Amino acid sequence: MQALAGFLWWAAVFLSPVVREATLGNLDPVAVAVFDIPLFVVASAVAAFGVKAAALVSAGWTGAVAVALAIYATVTTEAGWGVLGMGAATAGSLIALCLVLLGRVPTAWIIRGPFAFRPAIPRPTAASHVASTFGQIVLFWGFFLAAIPFAVAFLEGRWAVVLLFPSFAAPVGVAVLILASALGISAAVAMSTLGNGTPLPSAMPNHLVIAGPYRWIRNPMAAAGILQGAAVGVILQSWLVVAYAVVGSLVWNYVVRPLEEADLEERFGEEFRQYRDAVRCWVPRGSKTLRSQKP
Structure with missing residues (x-):
């Protein structure tokens, strides 16, 4: 698929001046095609047959081109759509490389080291966990909801890939951001006061929390973060920031969540299995009720 997409893109480059200008x-x-066709298109096709060297060549070349094109587009404000295309191709090449070399995408690697799941050290009072939790909120929200979105919005403008938003988008984004932030804070308070831990993987709660927003969905903090990211994108009128939030939701749902829930099942056993069966991951339902925890 990647080789075919690359072939079709090069055909469009030589047949359409619009595509050529937007991407290059x-x-x-011609100078770019001399290198890119054999090192990306042909190498991707060969890698599809399990040739490890071709997969390495394709991934290395695609990543190098993506970085070089991003620098070129940032300086000249040209070829922005090419940066996005090569960024997607780099992600595909890295996934393909993992499949060829390892036979799988090693998602479990993300929970190693400082991100490994570990219960928090129990404290006699919840005050320290609450303080730690709000420290995490300031750090993570500042990085993921301010630093990254503003950088992405800046690059979106430099790369000339801006799309217009309706006039009412910003007020709607502000409203969603406020509501999503309230959801995230209430979930964080419930976890730190009742769980004897924090949301951080390296200091996870020692008790399964089913109070507050956790009575309705299993991942209120993740849902809040995704909505916050999308809201910030709408406020900044940046479709790339909205896309960043969507990609983050997919990574969380298909990569992080299965690992986290496996850890919760191992630590809490039948209690977590009953909770998982009664409460949906993202969409609330009222057909089943759970005993609420009290502080």
């Missing part, structure tokens, strides 16, 4: 700017397409 003023770069000479």
